[in-house]
Amino acid sequence: MSDLKAQITAAMKDAMRAKDKARLGTVRLILSDIKRIEVDERIELDDERVLQVLDKMVKQRRDSIAQYLAAERPELADKEQQELEVIKTFLPQPLSDSEINEILDQAIAETGAASMADMGKVMGVIKPKLQGRADMGQVSKLVKAKL
Structure with a gap:
């Protein structure tokens, strides 16, 4: 198992213990995306591929936020923003x-x-x-x- 996937799995357990439903839901989304790719392609994802999955999820959240704000649905944009913040915690430090x-x-x-x-x-x-x-x-x- 890749280090990053193990870190995400540990974060899921921590969120369960803390009863943090919002974080738990997002972490489960991440793990389900990773698992879907592993099952479809019959491979074990390495850290590089897990980063690609996370990167794609960040892009999706940013697009959704823009669409929700354009449609004047701030409550949905806030939910996407919360998910985006959780996903970002697993990404490496951004470059300047x-x-x-x-x-x-x-x-x-x-x-x-x-x-x-x-x-x-x-x-x-x-x-x-x-x-x-x-x-x-x-x-x-x-x-x-x-x-």
């Missing part, structure tokens, strides 16, 4: 803008990217380094600006 720019510059130099045609190469190099530590949508915009 200067650290992200440094990684981008290294990747551009490493791949020899000169135009937008090389964006896929650059993203392929930086995605594993930034997964779960930066919003990939924002990173994509930064890469476009640099190329």
Whole structure:
């Protein structure tokens, strides 16, 4: 079992003991997503893949919050925000803008990217380094600006 999955499982047990229903529900959602992928693909997820699952869940929550606020449903947006905060506790420490720019510059130099045609190469190099530590949508915009 990956370290991150074990940490999430331990958090579920802690939430059960503390009778924290909101946190418990979110942690169970995370574990069910992980389990679904493991069953569908018949594999044991490693930390990198668990981070991808968490990253996807964060993106989904952000999209939902934006839609709920646009539809003037703040109570639903608040629920999504609470889930987002719980999910973020399992992600690694986010990188600062200067650290992200440094990684981008290294990747551009490493791949020899000169135009937008090389964006896929650059993203392929930086995605594993930034997964779960930066919003990939924002990173994509930064890469476009640099190329």
